[in-house]
Amino acid sequence: MRKMRWVGRTIAGLTLALGLVAMSAPEARAFGTSMVVEGDQLILKDGRIVEGELIEETETSIRFLVKVGSISAEQTYAKSDVLAIERGDEAGDEPKTDAAAPKTSDPSRPATGGDGPVVYVMELSGVFQTDITVQSIEKMVADAKKYRPDYLVLVMDNRWEIFGQELPEDVGFFDSLFYTEEIEPILTTEIPKDWGYTPEYIVWVKNAMGGLCFLPLNFKTIYFHSKGRLGGVGDLIHMFGSTGDERVREKQFSLRLGVARGMAIHGGYDPRLAMALAREDFVLSYRMNRGVPELLERMPEGPGELLLTDNGAGENGDTIDVLARGQGNDTLTLKADNALDLRVSKGTVDTLTDLLREEGLARDATVIEENSRRIIESWSDSVVRAQRSLFDLIRDFSEIQVQGDYSERTRARGLQIRKLEQVMSIMNRFEGVSWPFEPGAPYVPQFVPPQQQLEIMIEQIRQEQLRDKR
Amino acid sequence: MRRGLVTSLIQALAVLIAMAIAPSAALADDRVTLADGTVVEGEIVREVGGAVWIKRTVGGIEQTTFYGPKDITSIERDSGAPAPSDPVKASDERQDRAARSGVPRACVLTMEGTVGIQMAAKPLEEAIPVLEADGIDVVVLRVHSGGGLLLEIQHIQDVIHEEYKKRFRVVAWIDYAISAAAMSSHVMEEIVFYPQGAYGACTGWFGALQAVEGRELEEVLAQMEEASARGQHDFKIMRSMQIEEPLTATIDADGVVHWYNSEEGDYTVNSKGHILTFDSEQAMKFKFAKGIASNIEEMQEVLGYPELEWVGDEVSGVPYPVCRAERDQRKWRDDVTEAEERLTEYYAKYAISIANAQGEQDERIRGQLVGRAKRELAQIERACKEHPNLQLLNGIPDFWFEEQHRLLRELMRR
Numbered sequence: 001m002r003k004m005r006w007v008g009r010t011i012a013g014l015t016l017a018l019g020l021v022a023m024s025a026p027e028a029r030a031f032g033t034s035m036v037v038e039g040d041q042l043i044l045k046d047g048r049i050v051e052g053e054l055i056e057e058t059e060t061s062i063r064f065l066v067k068v069g070s071i072s073a074e075q076t077y078a079k080s081d082v083l084a085i086e087r088g089d090e091a092g093d094e095p096k097t098d099a100a101a102p103k104t105s106d107p108s109r110p111a112t113g114g115d116g117p118v119v120y121v122m123e124l125s126g127v128f129q130t131d132i133t134v135q136s137i138e139k140m141v142a143d144a145k146k147y148r149p150d151y152l153v154l155v156m157d158n159r160w161e162i163f164g165q166e167l168p169e170d171v172g173f174f175d176s177l178f179y180t181e182e183i184e185p186i187l188t189t190e191i192p193k194d195w196g197y198t199p200e201y202i203v204w205v206k207n208a209m210g211g212l213c214f215l216p217l218n219f220k221t222i223y224f225h226s227k228g229r230l231g232g233v234g235d236l237i238h239m240f241g242s243t244g245d246e247r248v249r250e251k252q253f254s255l256r257l258g259v260a261r262g263m264a265i266h267g268g269y270d271p272r273l274a275m276a277l278a279r280e281d282f283v284l285s286y287r288m289n290r291g292v293p294e295l296l297e298r299m300p301e302g303p304g305e306l307l308l309t310d311n312g313a314g315e316n317g318d319t320i321d322v323l324a325r326g327q328g329n330d331t332l333t334l335k336a337d338n339a340l341d342l343r344v345s346k347g348t349v350d351t352l353t354d355l356l357r358e359e360g361l362a363r364d365a366t367v368i369e370e371n372s373r374r375i376i377e378s379w380s381d382s383v384v385r386a387q388r389s390l391f392d393l394i395r396d397f398s399e400i401q402v403q404g405d406y407s408e409r410t411r412a413r414g415l416q417i418r419k420l421e422q423v424m425s426i427m428n429r430f431e432g433v434s435w436p437f438e439p440g441a442p443y444v445p446q447f448v449p450p451q452q453q454l455e456i457m458i459e460q461i462r463q464e465q466l467r468d469k470r
Numbered sequence: 471m472r473r474g475l476v477t478s479l480i481q482a483l484a485v486l487i488a489m490a491i492a493p494s495a496a497l498a499d500d501r502v503t504l505a506d507g508t509v510v511e512g513e514i515v516r517e518v519g520g521a522v523w524i525k526r527t528v529g530g531i532e533q534t535t536f537y538g539p540k541d542i543t544s545i546e547r548d549s550g551a552p553a554p555s556d557p558v559k560a561s562d563e564r565q566d567r568a569a570r571s572g573v574p575r576a577c578v579l580t581m582e583g584t585v586g587i588q589m590a591a592k593p594l595e596e597a598i599p600v601l602e603a604d605g606i607d608v609v610v611l612r613v614h615s616g617g618g619l620l621l622e623i624q625h626i627q628d629v630i631h632e633e634y635k636k637r638f639r640v641v642a643w644i645d646y647a648i649s650a651a652a653m654s655s656h657v658m659e660e661i662v663f664y665p666q667g668a669y670g671a672c673t674g675w676f677g678a679l680q681a682v683e684g685r686e687l688e689e690v691l692a693q694m695e696e697a698s699a700r701g702q703h704d705f706k707i708m709r710s711m712q713i714e715e716p717l718t719a720t721i722d723a724d725g726v727v728h729w730y731n732s733e734e735g736d737y738t739v740n741s742k743g744h745i746l747t748f749d750s751e752q753a754m755k756f757k758f759a760k761g762i763a764s765n766i767e768e769m770q771e772v773l774g775y776p777e778l779e780w781v782g783d784e785v786s787g788v789p790y791p792v793c794r795a796e797r798d799q800r801k802w803r804d805d806v807t808e809a810e811e812r813l814t815e816y817y818a819k820y821a822i823s824i825a826n827a828q829g830e831q832d833e834r835i836r837g838q839l840v841g842r843a844k845r846e847l848a849q850i851e852r853a854c855k856e857h858p859n860l861q862l863l864n865g866i867p868d869f870w871f872e873e874q875h876r877l878l879r880e881l882m883r884r
Contacts, residue, residue: 078779190787244679244680244681245675250744251649258646261749266666459819460822463842
């Protein structure tokens with residue numbers, strides 16, 4: 001059977017996680033400000049009267065929190081279906097007319113100690129896909145939501161390592177892009193949908209290496225730390241070696257770059273930057289034209305032109321002394337200086353205070369800084385604990401002796417099944433996580449069978465029990 | 471399943487004959503003048519909210535083309551009668567719903583997952599009566615798929631072209647349409663990108679990155695030439711998505727894009743030796759995409775409707791209303807995904823039960839084990855019946871089921 005292989009990660013699992021919106025009323029109505037009106041009625045053209053709270057009114061639609069008894073759910077009505085809106089107690093107030101961020105004095109916010117804008121700092125630190133995961137980011141987003149922040153500062157600071165060993169800049173892990181592809185919609189799609197408004201995003205790049213490097217490119221406001229780096233995906237055209245046909249390898253490069261370029265466009269950046277980050281044979285230079293960078297898909301041809309990345313071929317190939325100093329240019333690594341030149345970075349800042357000052361937020365902003373750090377630390381601890389638990393469970397399972405009389409054998413098999421079910425439960429909770437590697441310690445993928453195998457093992461034990469005789 | 475040689479030859483011949491005998495003129499004499507000055511002649515078969523569907527014959531292929539309100543400057547009807555406000559033939563229920571709203575009704579249907587497994591023609595086809603009952607005028611097909619099976623592409627193309635386009639205004643909304651997903655979507659004239667959208671990389675392959683070559687490759691190239699005609703896209707675009715041919719373009723003074731599978735155009739869209747995947751900027755610049763939309767409000771603007779009623783319920787985590795037909799698409803994907811993931815497990819459990827039953831002397835216990843085997847076999851049969859591509863992919867011939875039932879009967883008789 002010949003088939004077109006599916007390579008990209010499907011997000012179907014995420015988007016299929018259906019559930020009726022806003023069955024928990026307090027969150028659903030938290031659209032900020034005091035503009036949510038109590039006790040409203042919508043009178044529809046078909047004669048129905050809907051009671052609840054008017055949330056938002058646009059030229060064409062009305063968002064309404066429908067209340068029936070103690071249950072409430074958000075609904076959107078076409079204005080053309082609505083005959084009249086009867087306002088309740090606070091009839092003088094206007095509903096919000098667009099999804100603007102809450103500015104100050106939002107009664108649904110926890111006390112933040114000030115009237116200025118609220119800034120939530122989301123620190124994405126640790127190893128990408130181990131510490132920085134879908135799960136840990138979802139926890140941070142849920143925490144941030146409570147504060148109704150006007151600004152989300154995303155601090156990108158992943159440890160660039162594998163199996164505990166630090167990696168040089170010229171090593172690439174392009175394909176972790178597909179994990180970034182899972183994280184990005186949590187921030188750019190789900191937050192606006194779930195919070196009812198879009199906060200201002202500010203990205204601060206300390207270390208965005210590997211597939212994570214594409215995440216900042218989804219956002220318009222990026223600052224760099226003076227030692228900031230964004231790259232580590234230059235392995236693209238080498239990732240398949242000489243396997244198969246050139247045409248199919250090119251297809252694989254093309255579909256991957258399609259995602260990467262799309263993320264750059266999403267944030268308003270030139271998609272050729274994604275090419276330069278990833279593709280060794282791609283040549284990119286630039287020159288400043290009246291203060292605006294102009295990208296050139298060729299080698300520099302004059303003194304005013306600067307090389308970003310050459311084609312890495314022949315004498316253009318980076319030498320070991322250059323690589324050892326992190327100065328290679330076979331592929332692009334964005335740093336504070338070139339990111340600033342290319343207008344990817346708005347500025348170079350080394351402290352959060354400087355960052356907030358640059359954005360005009362230093363004086364009266366309330367900054368929620370520690371929560372995300374605690375969340376990610378707690379998550380990281382739970383990964384380590386889970387790893388140990390898995391090891392203990394598998395060891396315990398293998399040590400269970402099915403012997404003795406019938407009831408002892410039955411009890412032993414029951415225990416075996418429970419151990420395996422616990423393993424499955426942990427693996428489900430940490431789905432997608434790249435398990436940490438500790439020298440000398442067992443590595444999860446090497447000792448935990450895949451889910452299907454666990455199911456089959458349980459079935460085998462059940463059938464052994466069935467065949468056992470008293 | 472790839473199209474057979476004979477089928478291809480017959481179809482190619484049919485196209486040639488049709489081209490030779492079909493009038494190049496339209497089916498009737500309605501004239502639609504477009505904003506760019508183009509005059510399209512044909513038979514207006516449908517009109518909703520200022521948009522028209524016009525049927526005409528191009529190159530021997532009869533096709534119905536949609537033009538939105540923004541695209542149209544004027545309409546001249548053969549009969550001279552003013553354009554009816556909504557001549558769509560539909561069920562009473564549908565008309566009733568439409569009348570209540572007074573504005574066109576739209577919905578989003580998602581095409582996701584592996585083409586031929588989750589993304590398939592069957593659920594799309596089954597959605598049609600539901601969409602009609604709900605009075606849907608505009609179907610936005612949101613695509614997020616990394617590709618899949620070549621065998622399903624033609625089925626999806628046919629459902630969209632022959633069924634959807636006759637009934638609805640159909641728009642592709644491209645998030646991630648790679649390989650077979652792009653090829654399946656290529657019959658749609660109206661393509662809107664997400665800002666981060668990607669569309670292309672349509673090279674066929676198998677095994678360890680082995681390219682489809684020779685006659686089979688030519689068949690797929692021909693298949694996509696036909697799909698390009700159906701979707702009114704220059705076939706050279708898709709060709710550069712399939713094989714490493716260069717693609718360049720020149721935009722003339724009237725804004726019309728001329729394509730070349732050579733280096734003679736003004737703009738290089740795809741360099742020789744590479745495979746093309748469009749991003750949203752390229753797709754817009756070279757007029758492959760009608761617009762860019764990151765949400766349904768922007769989509770409505772791109773489609774040119776001052777008002778559009780998006781049908782469906784709000785669902786947590788889904789950035790557009792989920793209509794009944796979309797709910798069915800999601801259920802289909804859930805079901806097939808579970809079947810796909812668990813087929814190996816069902817088979818393994820079945821094999822364990824059979825092996826244990828064969829070694830069991832106790833008749834009562836053997837009966838219980840055969841019962842378990844029957845249960846697992848039923849799961850396999852159901853998965854294969856509901857999702858025949860799974861059976862094909864796993865290489866399970868029909869007679870295998872008969873053999874297993876015979877084996878189970880023998881085990882019970884022992």
